[in-house]
Amino acid sequence: MARLEPPQLIDPFQRAITYLRVSVTDRCDFRCLYCMAEEMTFLPKRDLLSLEELDRLCTNFIELGVRKLRITGGEPLVRKNIMWFFDRMGRHLGDGALDELTLTTNGSQLSRFAKTLAHAGVKRVNVSLDTLDEAKFKRITRWGRLAQVLDGIEAAQAAGLRVKINTVALKGTNDGEIHRLVEWCDAQGMDLTFIEVMPMGDLGNEDRLDQYYPLDQLRADLGERWTLTETDYRTGGPARYFRVEETGQRIGFITPLTHNFCESCNRVRLTCTGQLYMCLGQDDDADLRKVMRSGADDAGVKAAIGEAITRKPKGHDFDYSRQQVDGQVGRHMSVTGG
Ligand code: SAM
Numbered sequence: 100m101a102r103l104e105p106p107q108l109i110d111p112f113q114r115a116i117t118y119l120r121v122s123v124t125d126r127c128d129f130r131c132l133y134c135m136a137e138e139m140t141f142l143p144k145r146d147l148l149s150l151e152e153l154d155r156l157c158t159n160f161i162e163l164g165v166r167k168l169r170i171t172g173g174e175p176l177v178r179k180n181i182m183w184f185f186d187r188m189g190r191h192l193g194d195g196a197l198d199e200l201t202l203t204t205n206g207s208q209l210s211r212f213a214k215t216l217a218h219a220g221v222k223r224v225n226v227s228l229d230t231l232d233e234a235k236f237k238r239i240t241r242w243g244r245l246a247q248v249l250d251g252i253e254a255a256q257a258a259g260l261r262v263k264i265n266t267v268a269l270k271g272t273n274d275g276e277i278h279r280l281v282e283w284c285d286a287q288g289m290d291l292t293f294i295e296v297m298p299m300g301d302l303g304n305e306d307r308l309d310q311y312y313p314l315d316q317l318r319a320d321l322g323e324r325w326t327l328t329e330t331d332y333r334t335g336g337p338a339r340y341f342r343v344e345e346t347g348q349r350i351g352f353i354t355p356l357t358h359n360f361c362e363s364c365n366r367v368r369l370t371c372t373g374q375l376y377m378c379l380g381q382d383d384d385a386d387l388r389k390v391m392r393s394g395a396d397d398a399g400v401k402a403a404i405g406e407a408i409t410r411k412p413k414g415h416d417f418d419y420s421r422q423q424v425d426g427q428v429g430r431h432m433s434v435t436g437g
């Protein structure tokens with residue numbers, strides 16, 4: 100008998116929503132300058148979706164046609180018992196309902212969890228790392244230790260996970276290190292993606308503009324040493340990929356501010372409190388925690404998800420071009436999930 104295809108989540112602009120990013124906690128063991136304040140007040144536990152609620156909600160999304168799940172935070176690996184949740188999601192890989200289960204992590208806990216993640220069916224991880232210099236690493240993350248992250252990356256590779264490095268481009272911080280990062284990633288057999296700093300969270304506008312290192316500039320700077328050829332490789336996300344001819348490695352550029360990537364957007368984001376954001380750059384959301392806690396059955400949860408998708412906007416409004424941060428949204432990246 101032919102397998103029944105799950106119903107599709109199609110938004111008003113005919114984009115199929117097949118990718119869900121889920122923040123499982125707002126907490127983190129780092130305090131990166133561009134993401135969090137040093138003194139953070141985290142959400143009370145009752146506000147967070149429980150792991151069982153996360154399981155139920157993600158399963159409903161998968162039954163509605165989501166094929167790729169990315170777990171993020173905050174730092175996803177500091178959430179207590181999070182391996183239980185990865186295991187639960189792994190069952191959807193096993194039965195073919197999900198194509199990919201992956202996570203974005205700061206790498207600090209990978210030494211502990213890499214094997215268990217691989218066992219749950221995770222094949223790739225994105226590790227955020229902005230510098231290979233211990234002192235700079237400390238300055239950017241405030242609380243992090245570079246050696247612990249490097250050990251975590253090694254453990255991930257030893258467990259058979261493919262590692263991609265995500266580097267936020269920061270003027271005056273890691274702009275002198277871009278060639279070294281390319282070389283290092285090549286030597287380790289890892290892809291590298293540069294991310295433009297986004298106007299999120301509560302740092303002042305001035306700070307944000309000081310740190311702003313446009314990726315067009317970064318790419319031109321890389322071009323002084325490497326031959327970059329644009330490829331048509333796409334992941335359905337905002338990254339554009341180039342091949343480094345000298346090494347053959349792939350380098351991605353995520354430029355949400357200087358290039359519009361919205362037409363091909365296939366994703367929505369769930370916060371750790373169960374708010375569904377249809378667009379990273381817009382404030383409209385749907386309160387799925389309220390739906391679940393008011394006693395809705397799975398059909399009711401699916402109806403609420405479907406209704407939210409009908410509100411997915413065409414695109415976002417970030418704009419640095421007038422030398423002020425327009426279209427800024429007030430919530431933290433760590434709550435929405437980067
Ligand atoms: N803690 C994990 C980590 O750092 O990978 C996952 C959550 S973190 C919020 C996800 C990604 O968002 C990281 O790659 C981080 O560098 C990025 N990020 C955080 N704040 C950002 C900002 N203001 N602009 C651009 N990227 C940001």
Ligand code: SF4
Binds near residue numbers: 127135
């Ligand atoms: Fe934590 Fe990731 Fe935010 Fe850094 S970017 S403070 S590691 S959540």
